[in-house]
Amino acid sequence: MEDRRTLLQAVLALLAGGVAAWWLPQVLELFAIINATVYVAMALLALSLALVWGFGGILCFGQAAFFGLGGYAYAVAALNLPDTTYAIPIALGVPMLAAAALGYVMFYGKVSDVYMGVITLTVTLILFNFINSTAGEEWRIGAAPLGGFNGIPSTPPLNMPGDPGTALTPEQIFVIAVACLAGCYAACKLILRSHFGRVVTAIRENELRAALLGYNVRLHKLAIFAIGGLMAGLAGMLFANCVFVSPTMFSLAYSGQVIIWVMVGGVGTLLGPIIGAMLLQALTAWAGTLPEVNPNLILGLVLVVAVLAIPRGLQPTMATLLRRRAP
Amino acid sequence: MDLVLATGIQALSGIATLLLISLGLAIVFGMMRVINLAHGEFLMLGAYSAILAVQAGINLWVAMLVVAPLCVGLFGVVVERLVIRRLYGRMVDTMLATWGLSLALIGAVTMIFGNTVAGFSAPLGSVQIGAYSTSGYGLFLIAATMVLLAAVWAVLRFTPAGLIARGTMQNAGMAAALGVPTERVYALSFAAGAAVSGLAGALIAPMSGVVPTMGTAYIARSFITVITGGAAMLAGTSSAAGLLGSVNTLGTFVTTPVLGEVLMLAVAILLLRLLPQGITGRFFRRSL
Numbered sequence: 025m026e027d028r029r030t031l032l033q034a035v036l037a038l039l040a041g042g043v044a045a046w047w048l049p050q051v052l053e054l055f056a057i058i059n060a061t062v063y064v065a066m067a068l069l070a071l072s073l074a075l076v077w078g079f080g081g082i083l084c085f086g087q088a089a090f091f092g093l094g095g096y097a098y099a100v101a102a103l104n105l106p107d108t109t110y111a112i113p114i115a116l117g118v119p120m121l122a123a124a125a126l127g128y129v130m131f132y133g134k135v136s137d138v139y140m141g142v143i144t145l146t147v148t149l150i151l152f153n154f155i156n157s158t159a160g161e162e163w164r165i166g167a168a169p170l171g172g173f174n175g176i177p178s179t180p181p182l183n184m185p186g187d188p189g190t191a192l193t194p195e196q197i198f199v200i201a202v203a204c205l206a207g208c209y210a211a212c213k214l215i216l217r218s219h220f221g222r223v224v225t226a227i228r229e230n231e232l233r234a235a236l237l238g239y240n241v242r243l244h245k246l247a248i249f250a251i252g253g254l255m256a257g258l259a260g261m262l263f264a265n266c267v268f269v270s271p272t273m274f275s276l277a278y279s280g281q282v283i284i285w286v287m288v289g290g291v292g293t294l295l296g297p298i299i300g301a302m303l304l305q306a307l308t309a310w311a312g313t314l315p316e317v318n319p320n321l322i323l324g325l326v327l328v329v330a331v332l333a334i335p336r337g338l339q340p341t342m343a344t345l346l347r348r349r350a351p
Numbered sequence: 352m353d354l355v356l357a358t359g360i361q362a363l364s365g366i367a368t369l370l371l372i373s374l375g376l377a378i379v380f381g382m383m384r385v386i387n388l389a390h391g392e393f394l395m396l397g398a399y400s401a402i403l404a405v406q407a408g409i410n411l412w413v414a415m416l417v418v419a420p421l422c423v424g425l426f427g428v429v430v431e432r433l434v435i436r437r438l439y440g441r442m443v444d445t446m447l448a449t450w451g452l453s454l455a456l457i458g459a460v461t462m463i464f465g466n467t468v469a470g471f472s473a474p475l476g477s478v479q480i481g482a483y484s485t486s487g488y489g490l491f492l493i494a495a496t497m498v499l500l501a502a503v504w505a506v507l508r509f510t511p512a513g514l515i516a517r518g519t520m521q522n523a524g525m526a527a528a529l530g531v532p533t534e535r536v537y538a539l540s541f542a543a544g545a546a547v548s549g550l551a552g553a554l555i556a557p558m559s560g561v562v563p564t565m566g567t568a569y570i571a572r573s574f575i576t577v578i579t580g581g582a583a584m585l586a587g588t589s590s591a592a593g594l595l596g597s598v599n600t601l602g603t604f605v606t607t608p609v610l611g612e613v614l615m616l617a618v619a620i621l622l623l624r625l626l627p628q629g630i631t632g633r634f635f636r637r638s639l
Contacts, residue, residue: 141443
């Protein structure tokens with residue numbers, strides 16, 4: 025029963041993604057399409073943290089680090105390789121390996137969950153400072169200058185696989201982004217229903233009990249953390265395809281935003297963070313048009329109020345309200 | 352000889368800065384177990400209140416040593432009342448709420464003062480050491496940090512207030528049963544931590560320059576110092592500041608400032624891998 029419901033949800037997500045990917049490019053302007061791709065990339069980033077934090081119980085303050093690593097890995101590889109299709113595995117592999125390495129230090133070092141937040145935050149800051157200081161000719165990887173504060177504006181977009189001459193249009197990249205989001209959502213649903221996913225959730229509920237039952241706690245946490253890193257890297261790659269990579273991808277503002285999206289959407293849900301990301305992105309964009317108000321002020325206040333007023337997040341709160349309304 | 356002395360002062364100054372920016376956090380986080388991610392913004396507010404006071408014509412020393420800690424201490428009381436009080440014992444929620452506070456403060460200060468560097472020049476001129484010269488303010492900073500550290504230690508160790516605070520943090524239920532108003536103790540401890548942060552922010556302002564985002568440059572360093580220090584807040588924070596500050600200065604001396612900081616944070620993470628309970632989890636266990 026449960027399994028069939030999960031399968032249904034996964035299929036529904038894929039269908040919804042298909043409809044969005046087919047319909048939106050027909051009605052939106054080019055600029056709106058690029059913007060929509062950014063929204064989808066952000067939703068994917070939120071989904072990666074929703075998996076790691078909501079189900080793995082790992083509060084990662086540095087999800088933006090993997091997002092940025094994915095973007096930079098893609099940009100550097102795409103500038104060096106003849107066919108940008110080959111940059112995709114690199115853009116996914118680098119952040120995943122980084123997440124695995126960081127996860128090894130944290131989980132095998134038995135760092136407690138609160139310290140984990142601070143360590144991930146610190147690593148993000150190190151990367152931000154480091155990338156920011158890479159201005160100048162001596163900082164280049166192959167044909168790709170790292171560009172310091174300016175980032176890499178010349179990032180080539182994805183091309184048709186096997187045909188480097190034909191770059192994908194923004195519409196096609198939007199379709200790919202939606203497909204990635206829907207695919208990852210379905211994958212998350214399936215992962216969480218698998219034996220592995222159940223063990224991960226059990227560890228979140230009670231780490232000691234899971235360990236006493238004979239499960240390898242550290243390995244499971246490491247694996248879910250690495251999967252989250254991979255998804256964040258994918259989001260970074262999509263972002264690099266519609267904007268361009270710059271050190272702000274590693275910034276505290278991004279890391280903070282992701283946490284706010286997941287928190288507002290609902291920790292422990294998958295759909296909530298996606299909705300939260302879309303809503304708050306729209307809110308931030310709207311706040312950015314107000315001349316007198318700094319968007320940081322609004323985001324910060326939203327987070328404080330969300331923690332105090334709806335600690336469970338939008339999706340669970342709405343679900344409870346709806347259930348109470350129904351007889 | 353002069354080079355050694357000058358480098359030594361440089362290292363001491365690095366250690367003192369690290370200790371200074373971490374001390375307020377050591378009280379709030381090390382003692383109260385409240386993860387205050389708005390700590391960097393408390394430093395920033397201290398710096399801004401000092402600047403505003405100086406612009407209003409108040410003497411520089413009064414502005415730095417009296418006005419800044421008072422303002423930020425009062426702000427701490429308000430924050431404790433409105434936010435922190437509702438979240439004691441919910442560490443992750445506290446962390447998120449204070450992060451929201453941090454973003455909001457950065458936004459608000461940017462709106463009011465603009466995203467520009469303000470500041471006042473360091474007083475006290477320069478001091479000659481053989482062929483080298485060092486800033487007199489750097490020496491003052493070292494001395495001020497030591498005095499502040501001694502003062503916090505003395506308050507906690509010898510005064511009834513310090514005893515009550517330590518007792519409440521150790522076992523709030525028992526303290527309440529003995530008639531201690533624990534809510535007020537928590538509020539005052541948080542305010543004291545905020546005040547120390549405000550003082551630190553004002554003291555480093557002449558060296559660092561003041562921008563709304565200056566807190567983000569310090570938050571990671573101070574957290575990593577307090578965490579590396581471990582359970583005993585004063586001994587731990589001091590020894591961690593000593594170790595990490597030296598690594599940072601040495602790294603900066605040999606390579607670049609950025610790599611120096613990267614090296615320091617890498618050492619801290621490695622240290623946590625070896626000593627998950629922090630330095631005072633293994634050494635100086637019985638100290639304060």
